[in-house]
Amino acid sequence: MSNYKITVGIEVHVELKTRNKVFSEVLNDTTAPVNTLVNEIDLGYPGTLPSLNENVINYGILTSLALNCTVTKHMHFDRKNYFYPDLPKGYQITQLNTPIGTNGYITLNSGKKIGIRELHIEEDTAKSLHQDNKTFLNFNRAGVPLLEIVSSPDINSKEEAGEYLEKLKELLLYLEVSDCKMEEGSMRADVNVSISKTNDLGCRIELKNIGSIHEIKDAIEQEALRQEQILSNNGTLKEQTRKYDASKKETILLRNKEVGNDYRYFKEPDLPYVDITDEQIETIRKKLVLLPDERRKIYLSKGIIPINVEKIIKNKEYSDYLNNFIDTDLDFKVASNLLLGDISSYLNKELISFSSLSLDKERFKSLVDSLSSKKISSKILKEILSSYLTTTDSIDTILKSKGINLNDNLSDLEAIIKQVIIDNNEAVLDYHNGKEKAFQYLIGMTMKQTKSSFSPQAVKDTLKKLLDN
Amino acid sequence: MEKLTKEEVLHVADLARLKLDENEIEDYAYKLKAIMDSISLINSIEVTDNEMTISPSTAKISLFKEQENKTISKADALKNAPNKIDPYIYVGGSIDE
Known part of the structure; x- marks a missing residue:
């Protein structure tokens, strides 16, 4: 990337390890037998009403504090409307306007700060299994609490992206809010990549469904190269969603981007405002572990x-x-x-x-x-x-x-060492010529003769004394 | 009487995953315009000094503590699904990622 600057922003979804789901009092365990941890709320039945898991709010506050975010004290939820089989009620409950945390950062080893634009709570969808032209649905995952952590576009290389993700994962593991298993989907990252020769951001391409941090780094590199080739040939880029084929080392078009407001967000009327007090925040701050x-x-x-x-x-x-x-x-x-x-x-x-x-x-x-x-x-x-x-x-x-004697009779030790010195004349000469390895060798020979029955410190001190006299 | 364009109707239909015939497109062009006009009327009300209301209810949110497992049985979960192969509910057609 000689002339172009890469800009990357990352949206990470992590499943929270709360005992229950976010909006229903059903156990949160995606490994349970298929469709055994669901109820009418998770299935989106008409007439059902969500309630809110207190612990999800607590995890959100804890994570916000660890990511140096400001906690939003007066917040609500929003409906993100779209039709898809994994979301039978036709909308996802999320936080568009009042994310629980805003304006945080993660510091890389170089000292560079990667901004955390926001951190919001939302519900996971059912898990889909595509087979034989059918889509099979497991609703155990529907309603599992998610935190979406959105970085600012402050990342300028695949290495920075990898380090940001490693640090974020490490922090979430230490907070014990998520098990962050990318291979099992409890941590998922969507990566926005653009390139530009100026300080203005280029056309944003979203990369989805990448299975590991290593592959994310590769995907960023390949996508930036693809964009550079297009722009170098006077082509134009369109906003797209692409996936990464690790075996072919290339990104592949999934779809052209829908317009943002197609989701027709509006406030979630079934959940009243959530108010967080300073006392609550300080109580949770005290639980912050050493990071x-x-x-x-x-x-x-x-x-x-x-x-x-x-x-x-x-x-x-x-x-x-x-x-x-x-x-x-x-x-x-x-x-x-x-x-x-x-x-x-x-x-x-x-x-x-x-x-x-x-x-x-x-x-x-x-x-x-x-x-x-x-x-x-x-x-x-x-x-x-x-x-x-x-x-x-x-x-x-x-x-x-065990019959191990730590002999402390130094006259016995001196007698053994004197014999070692006589038997290893060459090493003794090397020692006197300043060869440190020779001293280590003589220690080894002594330990062998003593069958390690003297403490290593006693051997070292006595050997040095006898050699230097 | 004003109506939406055909493209606008098809866009809304696409969001709802609905297939419309020509008559329906024409019909919805008027009906959707009427709905949008009503919404525009609401949007035109000056509310900048009012606190946002997200619900007609003034009830405080009630948070639940973690302990219960109010799941229903798998049989009940699958009961109303038109297409099922135990233990799954399924839908037809290929779905994008």
Whole structure:
């Protein structure tokens, strides 16, 4: 894209994980057997009236606050009218004029802010299955609460689009308002792409039904290229809705755009105004968890290496657990290595979750402290971890029961090291010539001779003392 | 008597997914114009100083707390559907995405 600037705006729909649907007191579970979680309201029967799920409003306020939005205190719902089999009452209840949140932003790693124009509540439609020239309808999804999050056209590359979506998804997962599974449709993104050589926006093309963030990035690239080819050949672009064929790496026309007011919006008369108080907002603000970017800063400041910071952020259970120790002197670097290394391996091997371990905080700290102070080596950790995680025994008790002696008789250690020095003359010479690897080698040889019965710190200190004397 | 253009009638019919014959198009051209004139009359009322009213009722919204599962049985859900293959309701024709 040499001469053209890409502009992208993204509309994300996420299904909320509330217990009930938004306008009917039916369970919200799209995985239930087909058409078993529906009632007359979800089916759009004449004469039925919607009521509003309080928790959907609470989730909307929480998400608005996390996205730095202003919460609309006096709001109503609107009807978006269109005929389609997945919407039997002929209109979708949504928020056109008074979205619950407005004027927010997400900050990218570069510091650039991507505006959130608005965030509104609406109902999902039935799920359609097209087969043999028929459309089969599952109304379990009808009335599932959705938040639509609309970005400003502030995104100028496929990379920014990907990062925006990753950050939004991460934030919604941390707020626990949605499970954000794009592959199952609980998070869906429509992407508007235009290109221009000036600061004016070009013709907007909407890309729909893209299955993953990776494919969205590809689709933006291919669509921008398509538009550039047309404009370079003096062609003109028309507002369209297109889809992305990942196998062919091209966007395909679905339809030319209908005019906006074809939806004939009007106010939803069946739902009175919703008024949100400052007290409500402040009560919900107190429930805001430490958000991912704030956690990143804390973890980096506590010495966790960047790659492990990202791994911890991806695993909310680990991150939440580590946050119990923010105000303690826990060695976060060692703790993160322990969680991501030996504890993760143990969980994978046993096919259990971290939460099912119910790992006592004092015990975890004690284990980390023992590793951090080098009282035990990583080799000994492997030998005792399973027992430590499944019993309430102390480290010393487990060591004793396994016949592992942490020898503290330094004269024994000195005798062994003196022999190691005699047997590894070449490495000793390398050490004195400044080769750090030689020192590590000699530590290894000593640990081998001692069968790891001395603490790694004692080996290191004694070896250094004897080599330098 | 004024009427809508044929294109305007067909546009409205298309939004409602209705197929109209020539007589119906002519008929609706007058009927829809009458409806639009009535709406125009309402739209012409000066209301800038009035708070928007979304309902004739002044009742406060009643929010429900999450606990119930007021579902109906699948049999009842499918009961009134003209086309069904258990557990689905279906409609004919191919539908765009």
